[in-house]
Amino acid sequence: MRHLLGVEDLSREEIVRILETAEAMREISEREIKRVPTLRGKTVLNMFLEPSTRTRVSFEIAAKRLSADSINLSASGSSLVKAEGLKDMARNLDAMNPDVLVVRHKVAGVPQMLAAHIGVPVINAGDGAHEHPTQGLLDVFTVQRVLGSVEGRVVAIVGDIAHSRVARSGIYSFTKLGAEVRVAGPPTMIPPGIEILGVKACLSMEEALDAADVVMMLRIQRERMERPLFPSVREYSQRYGLNRRKLALAKPEAIVLHPGPINRGVEIADDVADGEPSRILDQVTNGVAVRMAVLYLITGVES
């Protein structure tokens, strides 16, 4: 693997290899001494140009547990607003001989653009409404660890599919591993032609959840919508929020995922978020392992 720009670019074999590596990495975080020398002397640049706490901390912890040097950059200067300034900044950082550049940006395609202009490997940590590949990978990793397998599982993704990089990376991850993916949400939030990605667009949340193995709820992100796409939060919650009653439509052993941070009482009820089927905190734990795996595969085995 040279870059990780999106799950769309990964083969099934590459995904399997990442998950196998993540399985080995997960154990490191449970040790008394949570640090291995694997990436000693490697430099990881975390360039988060969109506010983020959890994903940045997850990447930073992942780098440090592998003994890499981790350096943070945030959006501080106007020079990073324009693409030209961003490209020159990336070329500059590249000249400092880092081993990998982790990039989050509110504009879709920025990691790809940077990867085309610099020599250092790029990991996409979320770009606009495009992809958030480590999130998709940690989602399938979580399902595989809990249910034993992903192939043949029925996965319902509910919410604002159109504006969600989490949904896109999730769809690619689950379908490439052989799961059946259904999506549901307000009609304005389901992109026309979504079926081309190999998923089924359901007319209701109930239809999507019917006998599902995995229910993946998306965060309602008002800031990413240009105009109101649903009448009210209350109506959204009634029709597309997950509660115990709706969850009962899924298989008895079904698990619940959410990329976080959750809007309690909006897309997910408290008792579901904190209940037994919820694997939301497992996702966070697995996120560190998946990021350790990706950092290792990209920077650790090149020579």
Added chain:
Amino acid sequence: MRHLLGVEDLSREEIVRILETAEAMREISEREIKRVPTLRGKTVLNMFLEPSTRTRVSFEIAAKRLSADSINLSASGSSLVKAEGLKDMARNLDAMNPDVLVVRHKVAGVPQMLAAHIGVPVINAGDGAHEHPTQGLLDVFTVQRVLGSVEGRVVAIVGDIAHSRVARSGIYSFTKLGAEVRVAGPPTMIPPGIEILGVKACLSMEEALDAADVVMMLRIQRERMERPLFPSVREYSQRYGLNRRKLALAKPEAIVLHPGPINRGVEIADDVADGEPSRILDQVTNGVAVRMAVLYLITGVES
């Protein structure tokens, strides 16, 4: 020790143990190579949700001198404003398997709330007007190092007692080690019933300083007062600021403490702040040692 939420919760024996450990730690910062492998592979999360430079740097240096991995989070997202968002954020961080969470928050009780909801040990680095336990511990540590003992010493704390977490943690620390604590300040800044903490409320600064061994000045923090509690800075300074003349009321070998940053010419005169009795910079040096001790006792000896 599981958490460090306040000095109020500590026994005299626990305080003594922390100070003994700090004594051993202090020497590390004076070596040519200021780093020991004690906490290698431990993850320290510094979550400073109220602006801070000195305390955050002190904790970060303490962690690094023990070879722990130190990761900073600051208030960047609105999700941390509400308690619910903060609790979920803490649960998320907890799921990344850190070894300790250092928390500063402008609301009293936040570290306690988080400690109740997550598995990782919590260190309170200052919560509203409640406590700032490592500050109280470094205060007694400084007195013990300079004067040889704390027991039986007379300690005068002067300023805005009501709004000061430094005062509260100082009061607990000094009284638990057997010192006699007196407080003085404008009547509006002395909480009624403060005697219940085992201190004596004095009617004047002069009364508090009479034959004192330690004079601890508090920073005037206008931002924490809801309405003006004193007529003018000038009047405050005249009545409750420390100058050489007032300091002469204390014992000849008395020392002066201040948590910093100092308001020169307001609560403390230049020649006192920079003079021989001042131990303000010793406090800073000792702060690193005390935080190393606390990090070690909480994360290093659990197994």
Added chain:
Amino acid sequence: MRHLLGVEDLSREEIVRILETAEAMREISEREIKRVPTLRGKTVLNMFLEPSTRTRVSFEIAAKRLSADSINLSASGSSLVKAEGLKDMARNLDAMNPDVLVVRHKVAGVPQMLAAHIGVPVINAGDGAHEHPTQGLLDVFTVQRVLGSVEGRVVAIVGDIAHSRVARSGIYSFTKLGAEVRVAGPPTMIPPGIEILGVKACLSMEEALDAADVVMMLRIQRERMERPLFPSVREYSQRYGLNRRKLALAKPEAIVLHPGPINRGVEIADDVADGEPSRILDQVTNGVAVRMAVLYLITGVES
């Protein structure tokens, strides 16, 4: 070397020693494992009180490749606005036993002031329009690596000489190593009496570039000018921007430098910035090596 406050204070021999050390350091960043234990257990405080990404990252990478602990501070509190607050903050940081304080500040003279008041060595990472010594050193280092020598070379510095710390540190660096330095720019941007620094003020950019070995372009920084010093960006670009036609006046093997970030199409044309004579990215790579050398010489060999 105790501090690095400006190239003005360095002897030719000290500069040569820094460049020799940088040559050894440069190779470390090209290794598979880019980390040596040289400064293990040393604490580097990066105090950047003026926004900066590239220089801060360069210093942080330099520190980490030498295994030093690197801690960042940015301008977060009003206490750092006034000189008194800054001095007290520096004294506080000093009391935490760091090994070096790297300071950037928008006011000229702040690093000098701090160095006079604290015990820890200070490295100036840019102070107002005064000096940016590691930039001047990386400029001569880059010329020496590409052209083999600095002595006798003709160096043209073009742009806002009056407001540029890069120009000042460059002038000192090049003249001390025996180069001939010419400056050019709008009359309002050439300080009267600049000849006292041993440089020649040219009446036109063309005159400065005539048979030059090195063309060093400065960034136009509108934010540092109190009033418009040139009629328009377009006119500036026509008279003082570098394009292929003007570059042809220099020697055929002449190289182009720029401290970055570049204003494409203003002080430098795209094809020059990205062309073969440009050594702008080499400067960035060399910046890490020069900073490693300075950190090493200041903190690593004191005992």
